[in-house]
Amino acid sequence: GAGVSQSPSNKVTEKGKDVELRCDPISGHTALYWYRQSLGQGLEFLIYFQGNSAPDKSGLPSDRFSAERTGGSVSTLTIQRTQQEDSAVYLCASSLSQGINQPQHFGDGTRLSIL
Amino acid sequence: QKEVEQNSGPLSVPEGAIASLNCTYSDRGSQSFFWYRQYSGKSPELIMSIYSNGDKEDGRFTAQLNKASQYVSLLIRDSQPSDSATYLCAARSAGGGNKLTFGTGTQLKVEL
Numbered sequence: 001g002a003g004v005s006q007s008p009s010n011k012v013t014e015k016g017k018d019v020e021l022r023c024d025p026i027s028g029h030t031a032l033y034w035y036r037q038s039l040g041q042g043l044e045f046l047i048y049f050q051g052n053s054a055p056d057k058s059g060l061p062s063d064r065f066s067a068e069r070t071g072g073s074v075s076t077l078t079i080q081r082t083q084q085e086d087s088a089v090y091l092c093a094s095s096l097s098q099g100i101n102q103p104q105h106f107g108d109g110t111r112l113s114i115l
Numbered sequence: 116q117k118e119v120e121q122n123s124g125p126l127s128v129p130e131g132a133i134a135s136l137n138c139t140y141s142d143r144g145s146q147s148f149f150w151y152r153q154y155s156g157k158s159p160e161l162i163m164s165i166y167s168n169g170d171k172e173d174g175r176f177t178a179q180l181n182k183a184s185q186y187v188s189l190l191i192r193d194s195q196p197s198d199s200a201t202y203l204c205a206a207r208s209a210g211g212g213n214k215l216t217f218g219t220g221t222q223l224k225v226e227l
Binding site for chain 2: 031033035040041042043044045048050055056058059091095098100101103104105106107108109
């Protein structure tokens with residue numbers, strides 16, 4: 001596809017359930033990032049992948065959050081035992097490489113609502 | 116203390132005027148800076164990037180960087196109602212991995 005694709009676009013689930021969010025980066029982009037944006041907050045970094053490796057997981061809020069990337073392409077972010085504070089828009093971005101000047105291009109996000 | 120600071124606004128300017136959006140950052144190791152535009156309910160869209168001190172122009176947009184003052188700005192000339200959005204400033208440092216650190220954004224309203 002032309003841009004970063006994320007699915008689902010919206011997810012509503014009950015507290016305590018597990019959710020899986022998917023990101024398909026721009027073709028050929030080796031670097032992939034997950035952020036989340038809560039109401040009234042700035043974008044908060046979660047995790048960064050270079051290829052299938054995650055050199056920086058420092059933003060994951062707790063051990064309920066995990067992510068993986070396979071084939072250097074699609075990534076999934078999994079939240080286990082969801083809590084209401086997990087409600088946010090989860091944004092995925094990709095860049096051509098990990099160079100510091102490389103811009104990151106965002107997908108449309110997954111709006112997660114925990115009831 | 117937030118690492119990237121922006122005035123939340125709203126900043127209101129009349130159509131055709133120059134809109135000036137400002138951003139300060141605390142990490143002196145920050146080396147590259149990005150401005151994103153975000154319409155309500157949409158994802159951030161890259162507008163400008165700047166890495167060196169001075170001005171960088173692209174169409175109606177000019178980004179300005181002053182590393183000594185730790186200050187980045189975005190000027191929008193001939194503002195249009197379609198420019199009404201939230202503008203996010205982001206910084207990236209070599210020592211901070213590859214993550215972008217974002218400000219909370221400035222809401223711009225261009226009025227007819």
